[in-house]
Amino acid sequence: MRILSAAVLVALAACSAPETSDAQTGSGSDARAPINAPAWIRVVGVAEGDTLNIRTGPDASSDIVGTFLPNQGRIEVVETRSIDGQTWGLVSTGEQGGWINLAYTEAIDMVMIADSPVPLGTFCAGTEPFWNLAFSPTEATWSSFETEGETYEITESESAASRPYPWMFAMRGFGLALVTPEQCSDGMSDIPYAWSVLIVGHDESGHVLYEGCCRLETLEEPNE
Numbered sequence: 252m253r254i255l256s257a258a259v260l261v262a263l264a265a266c267s268a269p270e271t272s273d274a275q276t277g278s279g280s281d282a283r284a285p286i287n288a289p290a291w292i293r294v295v296g297v298a299e300g301d302t303l304n305i306r307t308g309p310d311a312s313s314d315i316v317g318t319f320l321p322n323q324g325r326i327e328v329v330e331t332r333s334i335d336g337q338t339w340g341l342v343s344t345g346e347q348g349g350w351i352n353l354a355y356t357e358a359i360d361m362v363m364i365a366d367s368p369v370p371l372g373t374f375c376a377g378t379e380p381f382w383n384l385a386f387s388p389t390e391a392t393w394s395s396f397e398t399e400g401e402t403y404e405i406t407e408s409e410s411a412a413s414r415p416y417p418w419m420f421a422m423r424g425f426g427l428a429l430v431t432p433e434q435c436s437d438g439m440s441d442i443p444y445a446w447s448v449l450i451v452g453h454d455e456s457g458h459v460l461y462e463g464c465c466r467l468e469t470l471e472e473p474n475e
Contacts (some may be wrong), residue, residue, distance in 0.1 A: 259474055284358065286340065288331050289432050289445035291467070292323025292356040292372060305349035309339035320350065322355075324359060327467045329434055329443040333432045341434075343466065345443035365389060365408035367418050370467065375448045377463025378439055384428060384450065385468060391422050393452075401425075417449070426452040435464035442466075 286292060294303050302318035309332045318325065330341040332351065338353045361370035364386045376383040382395040392402045406422035417429040428450050435444040444464035452459045 254389065260456050267279050286328060286331060286338070287355065287357055288328045288340065290328040290340075291359050291361050292326050292340070292353070293359050294322055294326075294355055295357050296321050297321040297354045299398055303351055305342065305344055305351055307349065309334055309341075309350040316347065316349045324409070326356070327445055327466065328353075329445045331468075341349070341443055343442055343444075348443040365405045367408045367420070367430075367444070368415070368432075368472050369418060369465075372467045373430075373446065373463075374468035375428070375430075375446070375450075375465040376437065377448075377450075377461050378437060382450070382463070384463075386420075391420065391423075391425075391428065393425060407423075409416060426450060426458075430465060437464050 255411055257436075268273075269412050277283050289472040297303050297320075299321055302320060303323075304315045305317040305319065306313035306315055326342055328340040328342060330346070332339050332341075339350045340353045340356070341348050341350055342348075346391065349365045363369060364373065365388065365396055369386070371388060375383050380396050382393070386469065388404075389405055391405055392400055394400055403422035403425040405420050406423045407419065410416060410418050417431040420428040420430070422428065428448055430448050432445060437444065444466045446465035448463050449467050450461040450463070452461065
């Protein structure tokens with residue numbers, strides 16, 4: 252009887268103990284379809300009132316730099332790593348990069364630009380000189396130190412011959428943008444980018460080559 256009573260007490264204590272969320276420890280399930288970068292995801296399997304931690308490294312013991320809420324979505328994954336049976340994804344926290352456990356996410360469908368593999372909302376930028384290029388479904392808008400918001404029609408959208416990348420966007424009256432899915436740095440911040448871009452434009456003196464990085468313009472910002 253004493254042994255039975257002790258067992259009952261242990262069971263009751265386990266039921267009443269505070270729960271530790273797998274989303275916090277990074278020990279979730281990878282049963283969902285694999286996610287390969289670049290990818291666009293939303294948070295799933297995280298209970299209301301809980302959060303998905305963003306960490307400085309791809310492991311559950313790294314410092315927390317932010318969190319995502321349950322069902323938060325349209326998050327861009329820049330890189331993935333599989334460590335000790337867990338798959339982690341590098342995402343942007345708005346100011347720097349951070350890692351989340353992809354067991355608590357799923358891929359989402361994105362609208363693409365002009366029949367390309369590049370998602371609508373992709374925003375490219377570079378420095379020295381500062382410039383940016385924003386894409387809509389059929390147009391691209393160029394801004395720089397000299398010009399503001401010049402819009403050009405996308406007349407061609409195709410991959411390199413016999414290769415999936417780089418992907419070329421030809422813009423009438425402006426030039427070409429060659430976009431490649433690879434991790435990129437703007438050289439001025441710790442923000443990770445999922446795409447690199449080379450732009451061949453022109454001005455009064457002839458052709459001009461710009462190099463920069465691209466990411467989704469409207470990212471889901473994490474909580475601090």
